[in-house]
Amino acid sequence: MKRKITLLLAFFPLLLNAQSYVNRVIILNEGHYDYVNMVQTVPVTVGAYNPVTHQYAAFDTILNARFASHVLVDGSSIYVAADSFLIRYDADTYQRLATATVTGIRKLAVWNNQLLVSRGEYMVTFNSYFRAYDKSTLAFSYELTTASGPQFASENIVVKNNIGYVAINNGFDFGNEVGLIGRIDLQLQQYMNEINLGTTGKNPENMILDGNTLYTVNNRDYTTASISNVDVVSQAVNTTNLNTSTGCGASGYTPGYVMFQVMGDNRIARFSVSTLSMHDTLLINRSIYGMATDPVNNLIYIGETDYLSSGNIFIYNLAGALLDSFAVSVSPGTMDFDIRSTAGIKSAEELTTFSAFPNPFNGLITISSSQRGEKVFVITDVAGRVIKRIVTDEYNVTIDLAGCDAGVYILQQEEHAGKMKIVKQ
Numbered sequence: 022m023k024r025k026i027t028l029l030l031a032f033f034p035l036l037l038n039a040q041s042y043v044n045r046v047i048i049l050n051e052g053h054y055d056y057v058n059m060v061q062t063v064p065v066t067v068g069a070y071n072p073v074t075h076q077y078a079a080f081d082t083i084l085n086a087r088f089a090s091h092v093l094v095d096g097s098s099i100y101v102a103a104d105s106f107l108i109r110y111d112a113d114t115y116q117r118l119a120t121a122t123v124t125g126i127r128k129l130a131v132w133n134n135q136l137l138v139s140r141g142e143y144m145v146t147f148n149s150y151f152r153a154y155d156k157s158t159l160a161f162s163y164e165l166t167t168a169s170g171p172q173f174a175s176e177n178i179v180v181k182n183n184i185g186y187v188a189i190n191n192g193f194d195f196g197n198e199v200g201l202i203g204r205i206d207l208q209l210q211q212y213m214n215e216i217n218l219g220t221t222g223k224n225p226e227n228m229i230l231d232g233n234t235l236y237t238v239n240n241r242d243y244t245t246a247s248i249s250n251v252d253v254v255s256q257a258v259n260t261t262n263l264n265t266s267t268g269c270g271a272s273g274y275t276p277g278y279v280m281f282q283v284m285g286d287n288r289i290a291r292f293s294v295s296t297l298s299m300h301d302t303l304l305i306n307r308s309i310y311g312m313a314t315d316p317v318n319n320l321i322y323i324g325e326t327d328y329l330s331s332g333n334i335f336i337y338n339l340a341g342a343l344l345d346s347f348a349v350s351v352s353p354g355t356m357d358f359d360i361r362s363t364a365g366i367k368s369a370e371e372l373t374t375f376s377a378f379p380n381p382f383n384g385l386i387t388i389s390s391s392q393r394g395e396k397v398f399v400i401t402d403v404a405g406r407v408i409k410r411i412v413t414d415e416y417n418v419t420i421d422l423a424g425c426d427a428g429v430y431i432l433q434q435e436e437h438a439g440k441m442k443i444v445k446q
Contacts, residue, residue: 141174303341
């Protein structure tokens with residue numbers, strides 16, 4: 022696939038001058054499940070995209086999951102919600118660290134050492150729509166039942182000052198949607214109250230926190246949509262009707278604007294949170310499936326799919342100009358950003374300018390570098406013994422480590438500070 026070099030050049034000044042950089046973009050592909058014949062035709066997969074080398078590779082296939090609903094990066098961990106599975110991965114090696122069964126799992130959020138979970142599923146009633154798990158082991162911590170917590174299927178969760186805010190929409194019970202935000206005291210593990218978004222704020226499907234303001238994108242009964250802004254201090258609500266002909270298929274946020282696309286449209290609309298009105302639209306000529314905004318580089322990542330056999334990610338700037346694209350799997354619905362600090366880094370040479378995939382691997386592993394000229398890579402075991410030394414002037418080199426024992430190894434470029442863990446299965 023043809024790549025645009027302008028994106029690569031644009032990233033390096035940010036790596037040198039900013040306090041943070043995007044190490045990887047984690048992409049959750051929901052796959053395809055044939056509900057008529059009850060057959061999984063394309064499995065759920067999760068993968069990582071390197072914005073420096075422009076390489077994407079799936080690192081896990083989640084079997085027996087009909088769909089997936091959320092991916093979240095938190096420090097050294099990646100969390101995935103897929104059908105009835107809650108999975109934790111190592112953000113460096115992409116190895117599974119823990120798995121839990123959570124029927125109806127929807128969205129995730131982190132508070133201290135806990136992973137907060139919302140629940141909801143079509144034609145299924147639960148006795149609890151909010152749970153908390155240990156974010157390391159994924160052991161169950163507690164839940165709020167319908168007698169003492171949300172009474173309906175819920176979506177996004179955000180945290181502010183030890184209070185969890187849960188978007189409650191009852192979105193799987195078509196025609197009976199609600200518009201509520203539940204407030205949870207996370208220290209006391211108690212339900213505080215609910216903020217009612219009103220009749221025009223029903224069915225909140227996305228919720229974003231910026232400062233003391235919550236913004237929700239509401240699909241109402243899917244015949245139109247609205248945006249609510251909620252002051253978390255006063256709990257005052259203001260809702261603006263978007264006067265659309267249907268609901269929103271995907272939405273995101275950049276400072277000052279809620280972005281969304283009406284289902285079936287080919288534009289991204291930008292709603293100004295300062296004027297509470299439509300600002301403009303970006304004509305991208307694509308009907309999108311998922312959207313995420315890179316907060317470091319102010320880029321928009323768009324997922325597109327035919328729902329059956331293909332999926333792609335397109336990267337735009339805030340003016341709507343296409344910068345790059347790459348192929349993924351079917352239904353790339355949610356993405357998150359592995360953002361890391363550049364504190365103490367003096368030059369680009371000290372950054373890890375290479376990646377390796379797949380990781381974990383079985384036999385063959387490819388090392389990909391953004392540097393020109395001859396490079397020397399060394400693979401050692403955890404005791405420091407050299408397993409392999411590779412000299413190459415190519416951007417990508419594939420090596421065979423099938424003869425190595427299963428375990429963790431260290432990949433490092435000679436005379437450079439960057440190194441990474443690779444895992445032989």
